[in-house]
Amino acid sequence: MFLLLIWVVTVSWMAQLMGWSGDLTGMLPEDPNSAVWASLVQAVLLLIPLGIGARAWKMVRYRAMTTSWLAASGFVLLLAPTRLFPLAEPQWVLLCQILLTSLYGWLIQRWILPYPLQKPEQRGEYSMRRSNRWPGLPWALVWGALCAYPWVVVGSVGSPLDLLLNLALGLLAGWVASLLINRIWLRSLAVDSRGLGRDGLTGGFVIGTTLLILSSGLSLNGVQLLLMLALSAVGWLLLVAADTHTPHVAGRSSGPGWLVGSICAVILIFSDTDGTILQAVDGLLGHYFAAAGLVVVTGLVGGFVMLILRRPLARTVASPTLLLAGLALWLTGGLVYHLAGQSGFYGDSLFVVMTRQADVSQAATMSDYDDRRRYVYDTLVNHANESQADLRSSLEQLNVEYTPYYLVNALEVRGGLLMRLWLNRRADVDRIMPSPALRPLFQAQESAQGTQPAPAGPEWNLTNLGADRVWADFDIRGAGIVIGQSDSGVQFDHAEVIDSYRGRSGDHDYNWFDPWNQSLEPSDVSGHGTHTLGSIVGNLVGVAPDAEWIGCANLHRNLGNPGFYLDCMQFMLAPFPIGGDPLLDGDPNRSAHVLNNSWGCPQDFEGCDPESLRPGVAALRAAGIFVVASAGNSGPDCSTITDSIAIYDEVFSVGAVDVVNDLAPFSSTGPVTVDGSERMKPDIVAPGVDVLSAYPNGTYEVASGTSMAGPHVAGVVALLWSANPALIGDIERTEKILVETARPFTGTLGSMIPEDIAEGIEDEEIPPFVQILLPSEMPEGACIGEIDLASIPNNVAGFGVIDAYAAVEMATLEMTKLE
Numbered sequence: 001m002f003l004l005l006i007w008v009v010t011v012s013w014m015a016q017l018m019g020w021s022g023d024l025t026g027m028l029p030e031d032p033n034s035a036v037w038a039s040l041v042q043a044v045l046l047l048i049p050l051g052i053g054a055r056a057w058k059m060v061r062y063r064a065m066t067t068s069w070l071a072a073s074g075f076v077l078l079l080a081p082t083r084l085f086p087l088a089e090p091q092w093v094l095l096c097q098i099l100l101t102s103l104y105g106w107l108i109q110r111w112i113l114p115y116p117l118q119k120p121e122q123r124g125e126y127s128m129r130r131s132n133r134w135p136g137l138p139w140a141l142v143w144g145a146l147c148a149y150p151w152v153v154v155g156s157v158g159s160p161l162d163l164l165l166n167l168a169l170g171l172l173a174g175w176v177a178s179l180l181i182n183r184i185w186l187r188s189l190a191v192d193s194r195g196l197g198r199d200g201l202t203g204g205f206v207i208g209t210t211l212l213i214l215s216s217g218l219s220l221n222g223v224q225l226l227l228m229l230a231l232s233a234v235g236w237l238l239l240v241a242a243d244t245h246t247p248h249v250a251g252r253s254s255g256p257g258w259l260v261g262s263i264c265a266v267i268l269i270f271s272d273t274d275g276t277i278l279q280a281v282d283g284l285l286g287h288y289f290a291a292a293g294l295v296v297v298t299g300l301v302g303g304f305v306m307l308i309l310r311r312p313l314a315r316t317v318a319s320p321t322l323l324l325a326g327l328a329l330w331l332t333g334g335l336v337y338h339l340a341g342q343s344g345f346y347g348d349s350l351f352v353v354m355t356r357q358a359d360v361s362q363a364a365t366m367s368d369y370d371d372r373r374r375y376v377y378d379t380l381v382n383h384a385n386e387s388q389a390d391l392r393s394s395l396e397q398l399n400v401e402y403t404p405y406y407l408v409n410a411l412e413v414r415g416g417l418l419m420r421l422w423l424n425r426r427a428d429v430d431r432i433m434p435s436p437a438l439r440p441l442f443q444a445q446e447s448a449q450g451t452q453p454a455p456a457g458p459e460w461n462l463t464n465l466g467a468d469r470v471w472a473d474f475d476i477r478g479a480g481i482v483i484g485q486s487d488s489g490v491q492f493d494h495a496e497v498i499d500s501y502r503g504r505s506g507d508h509d510y511n512w513f514d515p516w517n518q519s520l521e522p523s524d525v526s527g528h529g530t531h532t533l534g535s536i537v538g539n540l541v542g543v544a545p546d547a548e549w550i551g552c553a554n555l556h557r558n559l560g561n562p563g564f565y566l567d568c569m570q571f572m573l574a575p576f577p578i579g580g581d582p583l584l585d586g587d588p589n590r591s592a593h594v595l596n597n598s599w600g601c602p603q604d605f606e607g608c609d610p611e612s613l614r615p616g617v618a619a620l621r622a623a624g625i626f627v628v629a630s631a632g633n634s635g636p637d638c639s640t641i642t643d644s645i646a647i648y649d650e651v652f653s654v655g656a657v658d659v660v661n662d663l664a665p666f667s668s669t670g671p672v673t674v675d676g677s678e679r680m681k682p683d684i685v686a687p688g689v690d691v692l693s694a695y696p697n698g699t700y701e702v703a704s705g706t707s708m709a710g711p712h713v714a715g716v717v718a719l720l721w722s723a724n725p726a727l728i729g730d731i732e733r734t735e736k737i738l739v740e741t742a743r744p745f746t747g748t749l750g751s752m753i754p755e756d757i758a759e760g761i762e763d764e765e766i767p768p769f770v771q772i773l774l775p776s777e778m779p780e781g782a783c784i785g786e787i788d789l790a791s792i793p794n795n796v797a798g799f800g801v802i803d804a805y806a807a808v809e810m811a812t813l814e815m816t817k818l819e
Contacts, residue, residue: 004053008046008069008209012216012228015042020222039080039217046073046213064188065206068180072213075104075176079217087605088348088434090273091417093220094165101172108179138319139306140255141326143237144262145333147230147298150291152337155270156439159347161416166268169218174261177214181207181238181256204303208235211260219268221605222276226267226288230295231260236303263295272439274348274559277605287442346439347416351562351607352423354391354409355430357615358383363622369729373588376623377574380406381583391428403563406583407570407616412563434607435561445557448527450699452692455540460659461687465712466805467543470719474808478544478718480725483536484592484625486568487529487599489514489553492522494530496538496694502548509577510590515567516556520578526558527695531703532598534694535711536718541693541700543715543804547722550575550592555599562608565601565644569616573623588623593721593728595620596714597629597651598707600643608644610675617650624729626717630710631655631682632668636749638783638795640668641681647672652735653681653798656688656709661801662747664689667706669783670795683735683798684742686712713738716804723808724815738799741806745789745797 019038050073053066082096157163185206211234215227238256275284337343360379366372384406391411395402401414412435413419423429458468470476482502492501492512501522503511512522524530529551534541537549552568554560567582572595574586601608617627629651634640646653646668656664663685670681688709695701720737721728727737783796793799 004049004066005205005209007049009212009232011042011045012212015039015045016216016224016228020225033084035083035220036080039076039083042216043073043077043080046070047077060188060191061202064185068184068206068210069213071108071180071184072210075101075214076217078104083220085220086434086603087221087273087277088436088603088607090220090348091161091165094162094169095417097218098165098169098172101169101176105172105176105179108176108183137254137258138322138326139237140258140262142322142329143234143298143302144259144266145326145329146302147234147263147295148266148330148333149336150294151266151270152333152341154287154291154341154442156272156342156346157269157344158272158439159345159414159416161418162347163269163345167265170263170265170268171257171261173214173218173264174257174259177211177260178254178257180210180214185210201307203239204236204307206235207238207256208232211235211238215264218264219271219273221273222285223268223271223273226271226292227264229289229292230263230267230299233296234259234263234299234303236307237299239303239307267292272346274436274605275438275557277559283443283445284438284441342440342442346437347414348437349435349561349563350413350415350420350423351433351435351612352391352411352413353430353433353612354387354411355428356383356387357409358619360619360622363624369624370589372729373573373591373623373625376619377586377588380409380619381586384409384583387428391426404583405563405566405570407573407619408566408613409615410562410566431609433562433603433609433612435563436559436605436607437561438557438559441557445525447525447696448701449697450527450695450701452695452700452702454700455692459541459692461535461691461712462541462543464659464661464687464801465543465716466803467715467719469805470808473805474723474812476719476723476808476812478537478547478715478722481544481547481594481718481721481728482592483533483544483547483549483714483718484552484572484595485529485533485536485549486552486554486565486572486595486597487524487532488526488555488558489524489529490522490533490549490551491524491530491694491696491698492551494534494694494696494698496534496541497530497549499539500537500545500548502550509580510575510587511550512552512578513568513571513575514553514556515564516553518579519553522551522553524696525556527701528555528558528598528707529553530696531691531693531701532596532707532711535691535708536596536715538694543712544718544722547715547718559606560599560601561606562601562612565599565608565613566616569595569613569620573620573625591623591625594626594714594717595628596711597627597645598705598710599630600632600646602643610644610647613644614648614650617645617648621650621731624731626714626721626731626734627651628710628714628717629653630706633666633705633707635667635669636663636665636783638669638787639671639673640783641670641672642668642674647674647677647679647681649677649679652683652713652738654688654706654710654713655682655685655797656704656706657685657745657747657797657801658687658689660747661743661745663745663749663796664704664706665749666704667709669787680793680795681798682795683793684713684738684800684802685709685745685797686802688712713802716802716807719804719808720811724811726815727811737807737810738802739793741803741810742798742800743803743806744792745794745800747797 015038019035050066050070054070057063082093085092211231212228215231360376363372363376403412537547539545552571554564554568570582572592574588575590576585629646631641631646631653645651655667672679686709689704691708692702787794
């Protein structure tokens, strides 16, 4: 029995943990198939030994134990396909799980028969009491409320529909758990009892493990781990809630159902599935696991106390006073949530793309840069106002909140499945995508802190580009060019970037926009935005230190959505004052010249489909704004450039190389297949491994990623346009200079060393991004092993390694010829 218990617990935890992280099949964390495979593998590994045990064991109690675990494993198998839905579609998952849980409960109630009973006098300490209609309910209410308290403080509620769906799923899960506990395990005690003490001790493990398995099939994106942790510890409490003096009354003990259902529903209701992704850096996961840990403590301590005091407490299982106390605790919990929690509704929205998109291609023929930008802005705004008028009016009549956009003709609409069904019926709506939004934090996120000293001179990444030689030989440092930075934010008063901030005088109007929190001045908690901007305009660490910048926060907590990304792209085309209306107050003459985008919008958990943001970047290009995007960090497999906006032809996409110009092992590669284009990407590669740049609190930090590579290209474009103002707005010619002057990529899959060499190197001397390989070993599927690197461009490095010096030299020669 003990070995089987260890097997069941280990398999369940390992499968769900690896499915959540994507390690089970080597897939990406955001790939939903990893979660599906995890549940399928878990179910198979449990069903086989448990099925054998349920048939082979002669002892009634052991057969009941394996049967209850077997039944719970079948539940996991049944619910596994529900995790095929994208992580950004939690309501579909919940709805399907509600239907399947209802079906499963009906099947259990209809087909799982109780164990045969012996005569009443052979039932030992168990009596035949039937007088209590709701056995165990008062204790279930009391302990359920106590287990809910940590969640009402730490968590927050989604939309009203989220609340109803999670409540329904939680209560249904409690019903199924009650059926399993009553009809299998507790029923068996009427035949094979070892006394209340021993039965209670053993029963806690049996019931807890049943709930562990059962809860592993619920919800999605790691919330099941919270359920598994919390519910596995309440087995002993359930014995009290079940009123173990009447276990033979199959299915009549409501206590287990109410206790499991209330705990399960509370965790589901107050957990944000959008915030449990592994990439989250805001501390939300820690808060959730701390709350689950408090439930564990409550369950274990309370369960053992009540197990010890089982005899005197047996007289209270139906106490009206205890029932009132339980109800009072729930009412108090509601008051705690209102006063100390994040009260209100914080549900996801829908990103609604209209059928008619504006055509601004004529702008590319305009010679005056100001007229060109103004034409794009006015045309897009007028088209949005006209084509969205009927839908806006209908939404207002329904009192539905919405945000209109113009750069892509779209709206973000507050609503879920029901609103989606209504919108799908409209002819003026092309398609609808989820627009997930993180719920508020329990406490303020701590600001990141760098660990590196300030540089004494240009770092390797700047000398690799030749940026230091550009400054020295051409006296070009990016003056006159405005960089648009859309990221997690910026510590604007950092010594590296304050001099180049366009709002350095203290006027943040037209210079800063925070669609997340509506902050009045630039700020950055995670450090990602400060680091990437520092690599563009930093005084000591930047490529173009004399360029100016404006900023927008689309990744405040490392998760965005189509609306947030579009908010910032619109601000870069036509900045507006703090609190202004983008469709009324935008000023395209204050636009950025070059945009850095060290982010991607994955369809699975941020909602962007392959075409969602294409009209926006096409309009920016038509307006003469150069858009740079990081390729992504999912390499080295082929076709791992998968997310908006790096997949678009209108965008200049950037991969990463290391100090010796080898491809970084994480750098995503082409061709682009998600839209069926087979488009060659990336366009170029730049330094992106072990890059030193600015960090919050006036510090510095080293980071790696294509997020670090993209800013170098944005900085080089600023140098080009500063050196030759005639290039400003000429996207095609600028791209031509960049690719013609790029150095051919002659490296390999970088930052890897053979095992025999690694043995002679101290661990602390090996940077964290280095992979140790067997001699001549290459990762399976690595694109660099499949593509002819002599062919330029290629899907590993594009046109090669960017060369700032050669590019600026060509740009200045062209200007000289014009003069």
